[in-house]
Amino acid sequence: MSDAALANPPTIVPFLKFGADGAPYLEGQQCADCGEIYTTERMACSKCFSRKPFKAVKLPTTGELYTFSIVHRSYPGIKVPFVSATVDLDAACSLKGTLIDVEPDPNHVKTGMKVEVVFRELEHRNKEGRTYVSYFFRPRQA
Amino acid sequence: MSEDVYVLGVDMIKFGRFPHRTIDGLGAEAALLALDDAGLGIRDMQALYLGNVGHVTQFVGQKILQQIGQTGIPVVNCTNACASGATAFREAYLAVKSGEFDLVLAVGVEQMGKGLLGNAGGGDDGIPREGLLGSRLMPALFAEVGMEHSRKYGTKPEHFAKVSVKNHHHSTLNPKAMYQIETPLEEVMGAEMIAYPNTKLMCSVNVDGSAAAVIASAKKARELGMGRAVRVRASALTSDRFTQRDLTLPDFNTCTRDAARIAYEKAGIGPQDINLVELHDCFATAEIVHYENLGLCGEGEAGAFIDSGATWLGGKVPVNVSGGLLSKGHPLGATGIANIYEVATHLRGEAGARQVEGARLGLTHVLGLGQACAVHVLEKV
Ligand SMILES: [Zn+2]
Numbered sequence: 001m002s003d004a005a006l007a008n009p010p011t012i013v014p015f016l017k018f019g020a021d022g023a024p025y026l027e028g029q030q031c032a033d034c035g036e037i038y039t040t041e042r043m044a045c046s047k048c049f050s051r052k053p054f055k056a057v058k059l060p061t062t063g064e065l066y067t068f069s070i071v072h073r074s075y076p077g078i079k080v081p082f083v084s085a086t087v088d089l090d091a092a093c094s095l096k097g098t099l100i101d102v103e104p105d106p107n108h109v110k111t112g113m114k115v116e117v118v119f120r121e122l123e124h125r126n127k128e129g130r131t132y133v134s135y136f137f138r139p140r141q142a
Numbered sequence: 143m144s145e146d147v148y149v150l151g152v153d154m155i156k157f158g159r160f161p162h163r164t165i166d167g168l169g170a171e172a173a174l175l176a177l178d179d180a181g182l183g184i185r186d187m188q189a190l191y192l193g194n195v196g197h198v199t200q201f202v203g204q205k206i207l208q209q210i211g212q213t214g215i216p217v218v219n220c221t222n223a224c225a226s227g228a229t230a231f232r233e234a235y236l237a238v239k240s241g242e243f244d245l246v247l248a249v250g251v252e253q254m255g256k257g258l259l260g261n262a263g264g265g266d267d268g269i270p271r272e273g274l275l276g277s278r279l280m281p282a283l284f285a286e287v288g289m290e291h292s293r294k295y296g297t298k299p300e301h302f303a304k305v306s307v308k309n310h311h312h313s314t315l316n317p318k319a320m321y322q323i324e325t326p327l328e329e330v331m332g333a334e335m336i337a338y339p340n341t342k343l344m345c346s347v348n349v350d351g352s353a354a355a356v357i358a359s360a361k362k363a364r365e366l367g368m369g370r371a372v373r374v375r376a377s378a379l380t381s382d383r384f385t386q387r388d389l390t391l392p393d394f395n396t397c398t399r400d401a402a403r404i405a406y407e408k409a410g411i412g413p414q415d416i417n418l419v420e421l422h423d424c425f426a427t428a429e430i431v432h433y434e435n436l437g438l439c440g441e442g443e444a445g446a447f448i449d450s451g452a453t454w455l456g457g458k459v460p461v462n463v464s465g466g467l468l469s470k471g472h473p474l475g476a477t478g479i480a481n482i483y484e485v486a487t488h489l490r491g492e493a494g495a496r497q498v499e500g501a502r503l504g505l506t507h508v509l510g511l512g513q514a515c516a517v518h519v520l521e522k523v
């Protein structure tokens with residue numbers, strides 16, 4: 001592991017990366033042929049089957065809430081209610097996540113609402129005592 | 143062109159919770175029921191196809207034969223999530239269709255625990271992703287699919303809830319359903335919220351169960367007598383081809399539309415020819431989207447379609463007259479053969495109080511998260 005990697009906090013998904021300035025961002029893998037963007041690695045493009053190497057691209061932090069559910073029952077230890085969200089990132093790919101900073105109530109959560117990606121430290125720590133970082137969605141002010 | 147394939151015998155056990163029984167015992171019971179229904183014995187069977195999810199690495203098919211007769215026939219254990227039973231049925235169908243066998247047995251069986259489907263997970267770091275990265279639980283996934291429909295067409299929570307009212311009503315007419323309880327709209331909508339807009343009464347029931355079918359070639363069916371035979375007019379199985387959000391939110395719609403299209407083409411019919419449907423109502427939201435996916439109504443019309451009463455017993459195209467997964471219960475591996483049983487029973491005119499009068503063509507549909515979608519079209523002989 002490089003020094004740079006050691007300097008960055010642990011993340012909850014491998015596609016959450018940190019820039020040279022230490023700022024977190026999400027990284028996609030873009031098909032060199034059709035332009036489709038994925039957040040996970042693959043041997044070839046699922047859409048066009050191209051086997052050309054994928055290009056790493058920085059994902060936008062803005063998007064729209066495509067659909068959602070408000071989860072009231074989950075496994076023991078999982079805090080409910082929470083908003084499970086499927087977000088279309090602007091001119092990129094869709095992304096699953098939790099929508100925060102909003103009342104978990106259908107009167108407040110609306111499909112089509114503008115959202116943004118934010119990064120938060122979790123309460124979980126790794127063996128070295130370092131705090132995990134994950135991404136969330138929150139409503140974006142117009 | 144190869145010859146037609148027939149269901150000669152088919153049956154299911156009453157679904158319920160049987161924690162003290164064995165998985166092979168449950169499967170063996172359905173196998174014997176189906177053999178009895180066909181008037182045949184295990185010695186007549188040339189192969190066994192088994193559908194199961196939870197115990198599939200344990201050679202469930204072979205264990206069933208150890209309970210009812212070890213004839214040394216080939217056994218294939220199939221797993222395809224909630225489409226496992228239908229996949230086993232289809233493999234059995236294809237084996238006969240190919241000309242390899244004249245008589246085969248398909249069995250679907252599941253023994254489930256109580257509670258939510260799926261698991262909380264946690265990577266190497268032990269941190270559960272559930273709640274952190276949205277929800278991967280079935281109720282939420284199918285709720286999101288329902289909300290997608292709401293977004294496009296203005297479908298309301300009441301529309302989804304009406305599916306539960308209907309299917310619970312239907313189950314009061316089915317002695318093999320787990321529950322036989324009416325649930326008025328206020329009760330469905332007022333039940334504990336699981337994943338908005340699906341309340342507890344809009345989620346399928348986790349039960350144990352089994353179902354089995356004896357499948358025969360045309361030659362064998364003629365020899366044994368076509369009296370109660372049911373023709374398999376079409377069998378289709380699809381996976382998820384690439385669509386825009388499938389890798390983020392499983393696309394249950396496209397694989398269903400693909401399977402339906404293939405099945406209608408193979409059968410040479412259209413959705414307007416179907417007299418009854420058993421579709422995968424794992425959640426109330428799912429039934430609504432599948433009305434359109436299966437072509438039972440036009441795009442965006444599913445809400446009005448449930449409002450119209452078309453899918454109630456006595457309606458234009460009754461859907462899930464068995465009570466569906468919502469009330470009959472959903473033992474994953476058994477579900478795909480149990481819905482074959484339901485449709486075949488109507489085509490035979492043996493469905494009693496819930497009989498769809500004059501049924502000649504019926505369609506079954508199951509959908510496994512992953513995705514695997516199976517559609518079968520059955521015809522009265
Ligand atoms: Zn591509």
